[in-house]
Amino acid sequence: AQTVTQSQPEMSVQEAETVTLSCTYDTSESDYYLFWYKQPPSRQMILVIRQEAYKQQNATENRFSVNFQKAAKSFSLKISDSQLGDAAMYFCAYRPSGTYKYIFGTGTRLKVLA
Amino acid sequence: DTAVSQTPKYLVTQMGNDKSIKCEQNLGHDTMYWYKQDSKKFLKIMFSYNNKELIINETVPNRFSPKSPDKAHLNLHINSLELGDSAVYFCASSPSDGWGNVYGYTFGSGTRLTVV
Numbered sequence: 432a433q434t435v436t437q438s439q440p441e442m443s444v445q446e447a448e449t450v451t452l453s454c455t456y457d458t459s460e461s462d463y464y465l466f467w468y469k470q471p472p473s474r475q476m477i478l479v480i481r482q483e484a485y486k487q488q489n490a491t492e493n494r495f496s497v498n499f500q501k502a503a504k505s506f507s508l509k510i511s512d513s514q515l516g517d518a519a520m521y522f523c524a525y526r527p528s529g530t531y532k533y534i535f536g537t538g539t540r541l542k543v544l545a
Numbered sequence: 546d547t548a549v550s551q552t553p554k555y556l557v558t559q560m561g562n563d564k565s566i567k568c569e570q571n572l573g574h575d576t577m578y579w580y581k582q583d584s585k586k587f588l589k590i591m592f593s594y595n596n597k598e599l600i601i602n603e604t605v606p607n608r609f610s611p612k613s614p615d616k617a618h619l620n621l622h623i624n625s626l627e628l629g630d631s632a633v634y635f636c637a638s639s640p641s642d643g644w645g646n647v648y649g650y651t652f653g654s655g656t657r658l659t660v661v
Contacts, residue, residue: 464647466649474655475654475655476635476637476650476652476655477652478649481649520586528647531601531639532590532593532601535588538586
């Protein structure tokens with residue numbers, strides 16, 4: 432079965448510091464996509480970053496970057512220069528190519544301390 | 546302009562009632578989805594439509610019925626509401642580029658349903 436695991440229910444980071452959120456997944460597929468979504472208290476789900484499994488280069492979006500280790504089935508999110516507005520639930524998601532269904536992890540709540 | 550809009554944002558209703566949640570997207574996306582987020586924040590897919598055709602129908606009570614009148618709209622009707630249906634329901638859409646590339650979802654802001 433395809434599963435996504437986020438082993439850190441909650442994380443804290445000091446403002447301006449760097450934090451890494453972990454995500455592992457289980458699949459026998461070779462072609463798939465991975466995503467990180469952010470859900471602030473407003474409830475809106477926002478796409479943070481996307482990674483194609485066939486690309487070895489790690490995706491980056493401004494202060495957000497991933498460490499994608501395909502063999503280890505690991506997809507961690509690094510947030511640099513953390514800001515108060517980064518406080519949110521972060522969900523890792525997996526989607527095999529050729530399907531429409533995402534599988535989400537259980538989320539990590541990130542607190543940013545001033 | 547809101548890309549994916551859901552109405553209502555909040556819905557409080559009594560057990561046994563029938564209610565609908567509406568979703569519209571103005572992004573020109575081909576595929577739309579309904580997800581349920583429970584009290585522990587777990588997100589689970591319920592349904593998906595691609596160009597008005599049902600393509601995903603997860604194990605959901607048949608009290609839940611999606612309807613897609615066109616590819617910009619996906620509504621969710623719930624009959625005989627139960628306490629356990631209380632959750633946040635998210636609508637989402639995603640594009641397809643014809644080459645099989647997969648893009649992220651654009652989510653609506655969610656509908657918090659409370660059954661009392």
